[in-house]
Amino acid sequence: MKVIVLGAGIIGVSTAYYLARAGHRVTVIDRQPEPGLETSFANGGQISASHAEPWSNPATLWKLPGWLGRRNAPLWFRLHWDPAMWRFFLRFLANCRGAVSRANAEKALRLALYSRAVMGELRAETGIAFDAQDRGILHVYRSARALDRAAATAEHFRGLGLDTQALNADACVQIEPALGSARDTIRGGIFSPGDSSGDAYVFTHELAQLAADAGVEFRMDTKILRLAHMGDRVTGVMMHGGIMMTADRYVCALGSYSAPLLAAAGIDLPVYPAKGYSATVPVTASNRAPVVSITDDDTKIVVSRLGNRLRIAGTAEFNGFDDSINDSRAGAVLAAGLRLFPDCMDRDGAEFWAGLRPLTPDGVPVIGPTRFRNLILNTGHGTLGWTMGVGSGRAVADLVSGKAPEVDLTGFGIDRF
Numbered sequence: 269m270k271v272i273v274l275g276a277g278i279i280g281v282s283t284a285y286y287l288a289r290a291g292h293r294v295t296v297i298d299r300q301p302e303p304g305l306e307t308s309f310a311n312g313g314q315i316s317a318s319h320a321e322p323w324s325n326p327a328t329l330w331k332l333p334g335w336l337g338r339r340n341a342p343l344w345f346r347l348h349w350d351p352a353m354w355r356f357f358l359r360f361l362a363n364c365r366g367a368v369s370r371a372n373a374e375k376a377l378r379l380a381l382y383s384r385a386v387m388g389e390l391r392a393e394t395g396i397a398f399d400a401q402d403r404g405i406l407h408v409y410r411s412a413r414a415l416d417r418a419a420a421t422a423e424h425f426r427g428l429g430l431d432t433q434a435l436n437a438d439a440c441v442q443i444e445p446a447l448g449s450a451r452d453t454i455r456g457g458i459f460s461p462g463d464s465s466g467d468a469y470v471f472t473h474e475l476a477q478l479a480a481d482a483g484v485e486f487r488m489d490t491k492i493l494r495l496a497h498m499g500d501r502v503t504g505v506m507m508h509g510g511i512m513m514t515a516d517r518y519v520c521a522l523g524s525y526s527a528p529l530l531a532a533a534g535i536d537l538p539v540y541p542a543k544g545y546s547a548t549v550p551v552t553a554s555n556r557a558p559v560v561s562i563t564d565d566d567t568k569i570v571v572s573r574l575g576n577r578l579r580i581a582g583t584a585e586f587n588g589f590d591d592s593i594n595d596s597r598a599g600a601v602l603a604a605g606l607r608l609f610p611d612c613m614d615r616d617g618a619e620f621w622a623g624l625r626p627l628t629p630d631g632v633p634v635i636g637p638t639r640f641r642n643l644i645l646n647t648g649h650g651t652l653g654w655t656m657g658v659g660s661g662r663a664v665a666d667l668v669s670g671k672a673p674e675v676d677l678t679g680f681g682i683d684r685f
């Protein structure tokens with residue numbers, strides 16, 4: 269079958285790779301000169317099933333009033349008159365209810381664990397290199413209340429197959445000695461040894477090369493304007509200069525930009541951009557820099573070791589498609605990383621970046637068919653696109669091939685909204 273994949277981020281490239289392996293003729297279209305240059309470029313690097321709890325959860329609900337309007341809050345809704353933002357915000361609040369949030373977390377965890385298994389196979393088969401660290405992910409907490417809550421979530425996730433353990437502060441420092449200087453500020457942690465980290469951009473780039481070797485055509489520097497459709501079928505992808513490309517099947521993997529493209533075709537996809545920042549900083553003292561990837565619950569930042577660099581990432585800003593870098597918010601991300609790991613990096617060498625997470629109100633991606641019989645969605649991976657990327661790609665390749673995916677995708681469709 270001829271398949272067009274819209275978007276060459278981690279999701280589109282993974283989809284294209286598995287489609288080609290299944291024997292399809294695949295073309296990927298993207299407006300950037302190379303794969304992986306938008307949200308998949310400089311993210312937190314964590315491949316973190318342990319992060320499956322969505323942002324829309326009961327704890328967010330009680331913290332939100334204090335965060336609203338505070339410019340340095342971990343979640344910042346810049347509320348203004350944007351109907352898409354308000355619709356998203358209300359749906360987000362509805363998903364903060366305990367039972368709903370728990371069910372969403374279960375779905376996200378299912379896909380994250382599947383993706384972890386697929387990633388293991390892919391690495392064994394191809395030897396793909398991306399500054400991977402297979403040392404687990406350690407979440408650290410500063411208050412007893414936050415730690416107790418996290419321990420309850422970890423217990424829930426353990427029952428669903430995630431390997432996690434609760435640790436006291438000393439045990440956290442044993443797992444990652446570079447936390448030593450922050451020891452007194454830490455109450456305890458949750459460690460997930462099966463999680464890992466690595467450079468999503470390098471991975472996307474390398475996987476695109478493997479996909480190209482398997483016959484995938486990449487049409488880069490090509491902006492998609494709209495989908496042409498008739499009745500219950502997409503009939504082509506319209507690009508600049510009146511050019512139209514056609515295929516038997518189309519997969520939409522445009523990250524945050526999936527929503528406006530689909531809206532023009534009459535599909536209401538509640539994916540809203542949540543801007544986050546990262547700082548990539550050269551390591552100057554290898555023995556004082558972490559190798560275990562860390563999540564700091566208090567500041568909501570993550571720190572991952574990528575070779576001789578540290579990637580510090582976090583915060584979320586809801587302000588439409590604005591992807592400009594706000595110096596004070598980017599600086600706050602770096603400062604939070606420096607508080608945890610002082611004296612191991614060259615702060616003057618920090619490279620700042622901002623990207624738009626394609627967030628759904630329930631924290632679960634949108635994967636599956638649409639009212640157009642030949643259009644499949646693989647988008648809305650929000651905070652976990654790197655974690656869920658290869659699993660989502662393989663599952664969608666199965667859907668296109670008419671096979672049942674190996675992971676249960678019940679509840680991932682657009683029909684849930």
Ligand SMILES: Cc1cc2nc3c(=O)[nH]c(=O)nc-3n(C[C@H](O)[C@H](O)[C@H](O)COP(=O)(O)OP(=O)(O)OC[C@H]3O[C@@H](n4cnc5c(N)ncnc54)[C@H](O)[C@@H]3O)c2cc1C
Nearest residue numbers: 275277279299307308311312314492523544652653654655
């Ligand atoms: C600060 C930050 C930290 C993060 N940390 C983590 C983490 O630690 N772990 C994790 O799992 N996830 C993390 N994420 C989330 C993860 O990066 C995203 O979920 C993932 O990159 C989304 O991938 P994607 O392929 O859907 O989108 P993208 O990578 O944005 O790809 C979409 C592609 O579509 C193309 N495109 C869009 N519109 C058009 C158009 N009209 N025409 C042509 N091409 C178009 C773009 O050029 C782009 O290449 C983080 C995100 C951010 C912002």
